[in-house]
Amino acid sequence: MERLRDLWRHRALVGVLVAREVKARYRGSVLGFFWSLLNPLLMLAVYALVFQLLLPNRSPSTSPYALFLFCGLLPWNWLSSSISDGAASLLTHGALLRKILFPAEVLPAVAVFAQGVHFLLALPVLLAALLAGAFGAFGPRVPLGWALVQVPLLLILQAVLLLGIALFLSALTVHFRDVKDLLQTVLSVLFFATPILYTLKDLPKGRITGLLALNPFAPLFSGWHDALFYGRFSPPGTWAAATGISLVALAIGWAFFDRLRDSFPEAV
Amino acid sequence: MGVLRPPPRLLPGGRLSARSPVAVEARDLSKVYRRWGRTRAFGTLKSALLGRGFGKVLEPSETVSALSAVSFDVRRGETFGVIGANGSGKSTLLKLVAGLFKPTSGTLRVDGKVSALIELGAGFHPEISGRENVVINGVMLGLTRREIERKLPSIIEFSGLSEFIDEPVKTYSSGMYVRLGFAVAVHVDPDVLVVDEVLAVGDEAFARRCLDTIKEFSARGKTIFFVSHSLALVEELCDRVLYLSGGRVAGLAEPREMLAAYRLDVSAGEGTRLLAEHAVEQASLRAEESVPVPGPATASAPETASEVEAPPAERARRWGDRSATIDGVRLLGAAGDERYAFRTGEPVTVEIEATPARPLSDFVFGVGLFTPEDVCVHGTNTEIDGFMPGEFDGPARVRLAIGSCDLGPGTYLIDVAVHARNGTPYDYWRGACRFRVDSPRPEAGIWSPERSWSIDGGVSWART
Numbered sequence: 001m002e003r004l005r006d007l008w009r010h011r012a013l014v015g016v017l018v019a020r021e022v023k024a025r026y027r028g029s030v031l032g033f034f035w036s037l038l039n040p041l042l043m044l045a046v047y048a049l050v051f052q053l054l055l056p057n058r059s060p061s062t063s064p065y066a067l068f069l070f071c072g073l074l075p076w077n078w079l080s081s082s083i084s085d086g087a088a089s090l091l092t093h094g095a096l097l098r099k100i101l102f103p104a105e106v107l108p109a110v111a112v113f114a115q116g117v118h119f120l121l122a123l124p125v126l127l128a129a130l131l132a133g134a135f136g137a138f139g140p141r142v143p144l145g146w147a148l149v150q151v152p153l154l155l156i157l158q159a160v161l162l163l164g165i166a167l168f169l170s171a172l173t174v175h176f177r178d179v180k181d182l183l184q185t186v187l188s189v190l191f192f193a194t195p196i197l198y199t200l201k202d203l204p205k206g207r208i209t210g211l212l213a214l215n216p217f218a219p220l221f222s223g224w225h226d227a228l229f230y231g232r233f234s235p236p237g238t239w240a241a242a243t244g245i246s247l248v249a250l251a252i253g254w255a256f257f258d259r260l261r262d263s264f265p266e267a268v
Numbered sequence: 269m270g271v272l273r274p275p276p277r278l279l280p281g282g283r284l285s286a287r288s289p290v291a292v293e294a295r296d297l298s299k300v301y302r303r304w305g306r307t308r309a310f311g312t313l314k315s316a317l318l319g320r321g322f323g324k325v326l327e328p329s330e331t332v333s334a335l336s337a338v339s340f341d342v343r344r345g346e347t348f349g350v351i352g353a354n355g356s357g358k359s360t361l362l363k364l365v366a367g368l369f370k371p372t373s374g375t376l377r378v379d380g381k382v383s384a385l386i387e388l389g390a391g392f393h394p395e396i397s398g399r400e401n402v403v404i405n406g407v408m409l410g411l412t413r414r415e416i417e418r419k420l421p422s423i424i425e426f427s428g429l430s431e432f433i434d435e436p437v438k439t440y441s442s443g444m445y446v447r448l449g450f451a452v453a454v455h456v457d458p459d460v461l462v463v464d465e466v467l468a469v470g471d472e473a474f475a476r477r478c479l480d481t482i483k484e485f486s487a488r489g490k491t492i493f494f495v496s497h498s499l500a501l502v503e504e505l506c507d508r509v510l511y512l513s514g515g516r517v518a519g520l521a522e523p524r525e526m527l528a529a530y531r532l533d534v535s536a537g538e539g540t541r542l543l544a545e546h547a548v549e550q551a552s553l554r555a556e557e558s559v560p561v562p563g564p565a566t567a568s569a570p571e572t573a574s575e576v577e578a579p580p581a582e583r584a585r586r587w588g589d590r591s592a593t594i595d596g597v598r599l600l601g602a603a604g605d606e607r608y609a610f611r612t613g614e615p616v617t618v619e620i621e622a623t624p625a626r627p628l629s630d631f632v633f634g635v636g637l638f639t640p641e642d643v644c645v646h647g648t649n650t651e652i653d654g655f656m657p658g659e660f661d662g663p664a665r666v667r668l669a670i671g672s673c674d675l676g677p678g679t680y681l682i683d684v685a686v687h688a689r690n691g692t693p694y695d696y697w698r699g700a701c702r703f704r705v706d707s708p709r710p711e712a713g714i715w716s717p718e719r720s721w722s723i724d725g726g727v728s729w730a731r732t
Binding site (some may be wrong): 012013016017020023024027064093094097098099100101102171262265266 | 301302326363367368369370382384386387390392393395396400403404407408409412413460
């Protein structure tokens with residue numbers, strides 16, 4: 001708890017660093033911030049093309065599929081980029097830890113929040129797409145309404161989860177440089193193991209399906225699908241699971257990070 | 269091992285209200301670096317998970333002690349210098365005081381906000397402008413946004429980069445980078461300023477300016493912790509100096525005393541090195557064949573060395589007709605010990621071993637003393653000093669004792685020779701010996717006479 005207060009105290013620092021990351025990313029490009037809008041827009045266009053025209057949908061519960069995919073893919077992008085940036089964050093900014101008195105936990109947090117900003121910038125595109133979907137632009141109409149109030153909560157839960165994971169992995173990466181390589185593989189496996197391309201309900205009942213339900217990311221992504229695509233409120237069980245998993249991840253991540261903290265300036 | 273730390277220094281206004289007269293207090297400070305050795309170099313997550321327990325891999329396999337049992341107090345408002353050879357633990361101590369590293373044992377208490385000029389501009393982002401970097405750097409160093417916005421004009425003015433401040437930092441030269449970094453660091457307004465070797469970068473004008481700033485800090489009663497290899501700077505700036513040697517405190521006193529102790533230790537270490545170098549040099553000279561010389565006219569025997577022009581550098585290092593051969597040259601200290609590092613005023617003996625090819629009745633032993641620039645400091649021989657040759661018919665050892673080596677600090681070279689009275693060289697070794705002279709005081713010139721001052725009238729001296 002004390003450590004959480006530390007992070008809060010450093011919020012100004014996190015703030016300027018997040019702003020710096022975001023700015024630096026678009027510095028020198030003509031379209032600047034528009035890339036954050038344009039990228040998801042192009043992504044949606046490609047999916048729409050592929051899944052409306054080339055590969056028509058199979059399951060009615062995930063139709064229109066392009067929109068369904070979009071709803072899961074944006075949070076996933078935030079997740080996977082935060083995890084890989086976060087894991088590398090201490091090493092990338094090693095000079096700061098070695099040369100100036102710098103609170104290390106700020107670095108993984110900045111990775112998570114900077115990617116979070118990109119997600120937030122893409123959110124208007126998602127909402128516009130959902131609005132278009134509500135008028136049947138992608139085929140079957142999608143419901144749009146009060147369920148959207150769940151979005152801020154999902155944002156917070158995902159940020160907490162990512163913070164925990166990034167803290168854990170960044171500390172681990174300082175001591176084991178190969179985490180970074182391993183991570184790419186793990187993330188691509190997780191992509192398929194997480195209900196993004198499908199819903200758990202649609203899967204054939206079996207042992208594998210049971211296993212997939214244990215994926216710690218599953219409740220969160222069901223939440224995103226419920227809030228965005230299905231326009232319904234998630235059952236309390238999903239909320240409880242997602243909240244529990246996020247808090248546990250943060251607790252573990254923070255404890256691990258704290259234990260190794262003193263070794264960072266010398267080891268990075 | 270309770271490590272007392274000041275309240276978080278990154279907090280704006282994280283100052284202590286109660287002012288103790290001691291700004292930095294170190295007690296039995298030790299720092300042991302962990303080295304993970306072989307297991308570490310190839311340590312991967314996989315091997316950690318498959319092999320021994322996870323925790324075990326994180327245990328160090330080897331330790332290196334960088335500082336041991338270091339204790340000192342830095343008084344508030346004092347400029348405190350740290351000197352020592354490379355690897356003596358200066359940087360480690362600096363990082364401990366700056367709060368970057370934690371001591372392995374002992375306690376360190378730093379009272380007040382610390383700003384470290386260790387690496388200027390650490391954390392600048394190349395893609396964004398100087399102005400934005402100043403803001404971010406300021407927040408990193410513990411200012412609030414409001415404070416930094418207020419100080420921004422003064423920082424830009426100080427850095428002298430107002431023309432370029434809105435350009436991305438990646439377009440800056442390394443000097444500009446450092447100037448901007450320094451400008452931010454001094455505007456953090458710390459209670460304790462930790463200064464590393466930062467003044468070495470940047471041009472003369474800026475270095476001067478940095479120095480003035482540091483002096484101004486000192487004048488405002490700030491505590492400065494100063495680490496440098498520049499002894500002149502340490503002497504100029506510091507009130508007291510801590511001398512570290514091999515991670516231990518070798519002394520803590522006023523600058524003059526500590527710098528003298530340090531200089532003497534350095535020359536002692538130099539002596540060991542010179543002794544080894546001498547052996548190598550002698551071996552190579554011994555192996556060198558003498559170059560026959562046409563006649564006495566071109567041969568510059570030691571006694572004439574000061575009169576004839578200095579031998580050109582490319583000339584052979586050894587020449588003569590080998591009627592007699594020099595077998596070796598050594599320098600001896602007062603106790604008859606061989607060495608090549610002396611203190612100003614110490615006695616020095618030059619010892620020459622020589623063997624004649626046949627019994628000789630015409631021979632002179634000569635010694636010449638030169639600076640590396642080939643300026644003859646002194647030249648003498650047995651004839652000048654009144655010895656008339658008799659018989660030289662077997663291996664001999666000739667010693668020239670110099671009662672007091674009144675040379676200024678520096679490196680000197682010795683030529684030795686055996687030659688005929690008309691100057692025809694039998695064996696001439698140029699630069700047969702090289703030795704160092706060190707003085708506890710940084711005096712100038714090659715002559716260091718015994719001396720004293722006396723002044724009458726309206727002059728009095730401060731106590732030193």
